[in-house]
Amino acid sequence: MPRLTTSARQLDTIDRGAPMLQIDGLTKRYGATSVLDGFAMSVAAGEVVSLLGANGSGKSTSLRCVVGLSRPDGGTITVDGVPAVDGRPIPDVAMVFQRIHLVPRRSVIDNVCAGALGRLDLARSWSTLGFPAELREEAMACLHRVGLADRATEKAGRLSGGQQQRVAVARALCQRAKVLLADEPVSALDPAAAEQVMRLLRSLADEDGIAVAAVLHQPDLARRHSDRMIGLMHGRSAFDLPAGAVDDATIEALYRPDAEAER
Numbered sequence: 001m002p003r004l005t006t007s008a009r010q011l012d013t014i015d016r017g018a019p020m021l022q023i024d025g026l027t028k029r030y031g032a033t034s035v036l037d038g039f040a041m042s043v044a045a046g047e048v049v050s051l052l053g054a055n056g057s058g059k060s061t062s063l064r065c066v067v068g069l070s071r072p073d074g075g076t077i078t079v080d081g082v083p084a085v086d087g088r089p090i091p092d093v094a095m096v097f098q099r100i101h102l103v104p105r106r107s108v109i110d111n112v113c114a115g116a117l118g119r120l121d122l123a124r125s126w127s128t129l130g131f132p133a134e135l136r137e138e139a140m141a142c143l144h145r146v147g148l149a150d151r152a153t154e155k156a157g158r159l160s161g162g163q164q165q166r167v168a169v170a171r172a173l174c175q176r177a178k179v180l181l182a183d184e185p186v187s188a189l190d191p192a193a194a195e196q197v198m199r200l201l202r203s204l205a206d207e208d209g210i211a212v213a214a215v216l217h218q219p220d221l222a223r224r225h226s227d228r229m230i231g232l233m234h235g236r237s238a239f240d241l242p243a244g245a246v247d248d249a250t251i252e253a254l255y256r257p258d259a260e261a262e263r
């Protein structure tokens, strides 16, 4: 691996054989516009892969197809060996967004507990009742993991943007996701908060074996925190390289003003 930290060395114990997330030949059109044109990527357990590319190159759409927010026209998506069917959400996959989708008036811990709604029959509890004690314990453990256990009872809306993004990550942990997709998770954050969130994503891969795919517009952050970087252009992979092998010229070519117009 291009990056080897103490925690990364723990990856020796994680099975990095078959990809946890595998995307092949993904296509998506909106009307006459082809947004994804045979996109392929894979992410192993314990790996952080960043997706870079100019506006409109298809980064968000590729992740949205994985979680069922967009329905692909063609291609295959497999998570932990299980193929996605008819664009239905896969429970093993969680997604966090630039605009953080927490319920601001609910407590931090309630927002984290909500991560379990998909796997437990708790739909009524979210609106009317308290969450069960064992789920709240699990949610507290998730909040410890992201360093926010002391904020559990506060209203989520009172936290800073960086803290709210870490709560969103804790909610993904409470979902017990094996794959975490992050669509521009740090674009709205100041540099210190962005670094903290990226370190958190890195640690989820290193220490928990989660497969992380993140759309980033910051090549330096991508280089420092990813194992691999994938450059999207015209809905296809322009490069898929170890992060240490992506030089400035490769990045510049990806963002050339005429890059999207050349299609």
Ligand SMILES: Nc1ncnc2c1ncn2[C@@H]1O[C@H](COP(=O)(O)OP(=O)(O)OP(=O)(O)O)[C@@H](O)[C@H]1O
Residues within 6 Å of the ligand: 030, 035, 053, 054, 055, 056, 057, 058, 059, 060, 061, 062
């Ligand atoms: N629901 C939609 N209807 C029509 N066009 C869409 C829809 N969603 C996305 N698109 C178009 O698909 C293209 C790719 O969008 P996408 O959001 O995947 O790009 P992106 O690489 O994530 O860009 P950005 O960096 O700006 O977020 C864009 O041209 C966008 O306008």
